[in-house]
Amino acid sequence: MKMVDVQLFQTLKGKFIPAADTVNSAGAPAYALSPRHALAQYAATGCLNATYYAGAEAQLATVLELCREVDPYFIAQTAVYLRERGYMKDMPALLVAVLAGQGAEELRPAFGRAINNGKMLRNVVQILRSGAVGRKSLGSRPKKLVQEWLNSASEAQLLAAAVGTAPSLADVVKMVHPKPAEAWRAAFFAWLIGRPYAAHDLPPLTAAFEAYKANRAAPLPDVPFQMLTALGLSAREWAQIARNGGWHMVRMNLNTFARHGVFGIDGMAQVIADKLRDREAIAKAGVFPYQLMAARQAATDAVPVAVRLALDEALEIALENVPAVEGRVVVCADVSGSMHAPVSGSRGTASSAMRCIDVAGLVAAAMLRKNPDALVLPFETKVVDCRLHPLDTVITNAQKLAALGGGGTNCSAPLVWLNEKRVEAELVVFVSDNESWMDARPRATATMQAWSAFKRRNPRARLVCIDCAPNASTQACEREDILNVGGFSDDVFRMIAAFAAGQLDYRHWVGAIEAVGLAG
Template sequence: MVNTQLFKTTPGKLAPAADAANQSGARAYGYKTRHHLAQLAATGCMTSTFHADAQAQLENVLTLAQDVDTAFLAKTAVYARQAGHMKDMPALLAAVLAQRDIALLQSVFGRVIDNGKMLRNFVQILRSGQTGRKSLGSRPKKLVQQWLANASEQRLLQASIGADPTLADVVRMVHPKPAEAWRAAWFAWLIGRPYDEAALPPATLAYERFKRALLSGKTEGATAEDLPPVPFQMLTALPLNDAHWARIAAQGSWQMVRQNLNAFARHGVFEQPGMTAQLATLLRDPEAVASARVMPYQLMTAFNAASDVPAEIRDALQDAMEAALVNVPAIEGRVVVCPDVSGSMSSAVTGWRGSATSAVRCIDVAALVAAALVRKNPRCRVMPFEQRVVPVKLNPRDSVMTNAAKLAAVGGGGTSVSAPLRQLNEERADVDLVVIVSDNESWIDARRHGATETMTQWEAIKVRCPTARLVCIDIQPGASTQAVERKDVMNVGGFSDAVFRMVGDFAGGATEVGHWVREIERMALDPQ
């Protein structure tokens, strides 16, 4: 009699054999070149994560960027910036494009390098030598000069905040030739050369006069009404009073207000008449949330950190979360969402950055995705997993913040991506869509040969539910997945709200293989 354990009959079609290994050494399916580049561009922050170090991410991106055509490289850079809201990776891809196809870089430059921080990132990456040279080169230098020549005073002031390199370093490198007197005076002011103060543009001139008045101890010219409309970082080293801080808050952008709520509380802003209501109105404004391109997890960070602010502000952050999740789809049928709550998911979602390491963990993002789907799909079943499914009950009427916090509080232990699928099979449950949110580093359910356990269990589900679809959302940079890409399986990376739209599209009938890569391929290359 044959060994029935060795020759065990399994339900469903024969799942394809795994062709790669994940970071944990377990069997997995490798991504194709374009998908792999897209995965790194949407999730990689070029910092060390639980499973991948920064240098390895950089080397992978540089290798992959040479293996794809320049059109796809440019589209990936645009997608990573505009849809994925990433910073380091789009700048890196743009720097690679500067070596491979400068004309194509010129056509997308303004869409990738869309603010001063991105400009400084681009310059630093180019001069680091990692992309093949340590100088900007004449044509990339011209693109930087054009950015400086066309930027408004406010964009230049915002770009002047930050280092490595500073905007002054960039100006000294590229030697812009300003056509306007105000721009010439501003650049001279920036780099510490003699300048005609009367020629300075309005906000910068107001800043210089306000600073002089304040430091001299004069009241005239240094009141809250005299506060210049410049980035608040230019003002915080000055001896400001509570009224000054209230004015700073009133003039702040949506993102600036979101990032500085505790600072405002320390400086008495919410004690000023009307300020709490004014800032709450700004924070919950759907149009302001949309234009700020806020990631949902950034709202979670603000909500968790804002412990000393009025309840009205915390309520406004919850309203902003609902606005930020406008792309979460309402999906017909039986939906199951499976957030990974294993030990590795406790690492920071954007990797280790020293004192700047994000307080948001991978498990927080996975929990947020699950809570958002429950909010739009009240009958959605949630199956958190580690090496097994962890039972958690959620109230779909609770806020996204509340349910996300409840999910993020459970977990630990090893990772078995197949665990929720196995339980669905044991229950003989019918499903239409399963969404798994994980770092894909499954090892508890590792097999020595053949398909991954995830694909084996998925094939068993397909016997009962032939039209079911599986979406695997990967929120960490990696080179493999536990479910092979095909008509009924989509792998997508990232943690912006664009992922929700793709899940909805796929669930609604976008069944072609490579759905996510085609999303990137559809990006236009014409300047906008």
């Protein structure tokens, strides 16, 4: 009887793995994402700032090129998806500006959904005037949409929009010449751009601000705090700002409150702590878990312990969307050298203190909290030993992982380790910048080869690759058992849960974006 040709079957198994069809930014073999998938990836992770592998201009050029390869409807869907579910700012504004440059019919619905506050309005105007999308003027249709926003926004929205420059809201008003129907709005615009106005027509918040400037004994107006900071406020006035402030504003200004003596006032530490841990406010704010982690890391010792503990509690609340997955979960956190880059790109002294490695640590620690028997495998050139306890705080475990790292990137290392140990699991989650190069080899990527071997032992297993950097390639090609998704919003966790439960179709993430309706 003839013996089975083992070598032949090993060769045949390799042929069933798709060959790599591109190279990544590190020059190693990779799989190209489709133009739609690549646009979603860049838009979800890019902040138009320099990353470890790509400068801001290169990112912009790539996004614009991808927009030329996809239809305007998908561009509009991506803008709405990333604004409403990813809470992104720069990229949705850029995509809306692209639609304006194209003269696309989808501009109106995309503008109405994605340009939903004054910051977004100023962003899209700035991008259009920069010439980045091929024009340096607004054009009649975008101008009309900006006018409509100005003529329908509330006084509070207009005041919030008035904070900031390049362009300022006054610049925008001068640019588009809105024709308001209400006397209060006409007075507000005149006040904003320094033209004569009837004081009795000013809307209430603006009138209160003018009254306060004229008489500091008047009540502190409920206006954006940036309008008040040049007035030499007392600690009690700063405390009133903290009481009136929105959730994000308070989170971002804890050290400012400490410097101005707010926490020295009896009861204010508790007031701010209660605001930060308020479940409804957290949900309404659409906070990224990593924003809470950043606030926790940035809080100095001058911020009371009760407030810092409230941030920990708020983080736990924000992570309630993390799925508890049936079966064994493995989380592979990339701790290589490139993961130490700022998560939102390099902006010099304004760069975020949060790095890609912090996000990887946060995702891994959060998954461990909801799946206590999960196996966490940090990796760089090889798997790095790090013992985490599921009952430790998410902050503690994330910081343990973020303290690791350095060295090259080897995305196949955790899968090779799992195969060597013959570990069984139903879900494997990677958090990486996807720039594997230590394991470069001809034909298929080492990650796909190792995943193929893992699947032979775990036929029902699924692989999720969360990319925290703007890329147009992946180490694991998209297919029924592999999900590639970018970004770090709560929606990523929701997609993991749906994918693990078999509730996503073959299009996965792109399909979720394509399901976005453009009706108002």
